[in-house]
Amino acid sequence: MLILSRKPDESIVIGENIIVKVISVDRGSVKLGFEAPPNTLILRAELKEAIVFENKKASVDVTQDTLSTIGKHIKH
Template identity: 60%
Template structure:
C-alpha cells in the first residue's frame, strides 16, 4: 500500500485519467474530490461490499440451492 501525505487543495494522479484532490480537512474528516472518465466506477468501499453481498444472496435459489445447481431442474 502506498501512503501519501497531502494538504488541502493538493492532488494525487492515478494513471493518465484519474485525479484525487483533497478538497477540505476539518475535525478529523477529509473531503476528497475525484475526476475520472465516465466509464470508471468510483464507489465507497462499504458500498462495494454491500453490492458483493447482495449479488451473492441473489445467487441462492429460494429452495436453498445454488445457481450452479439450477441445471438439475431442467431436462436435457
C-alpha cells in the same frame, strides 16, 4: 499499500486520467474530489461490499424451481 500525505488543494494522479484532490480536512474528516473518465465507476468501499454481499445472497437464493420457471419463459 502506498501512503501519501496531502494538504487541502493538493492532488494525487492515478494512471493517466484519474485525479484525487483533497478538498478539505475538518475534525478528522477528509473531503476528496475525483476527476475520472465518465465510464470509471467510483464507489465508497462499504457500498461496494454491500453490492457484492447482495449479489452473493441473490445467487444463493436461486432454487431449481426458480430456474425451471425462468426456463419456461425463454424462447429457443
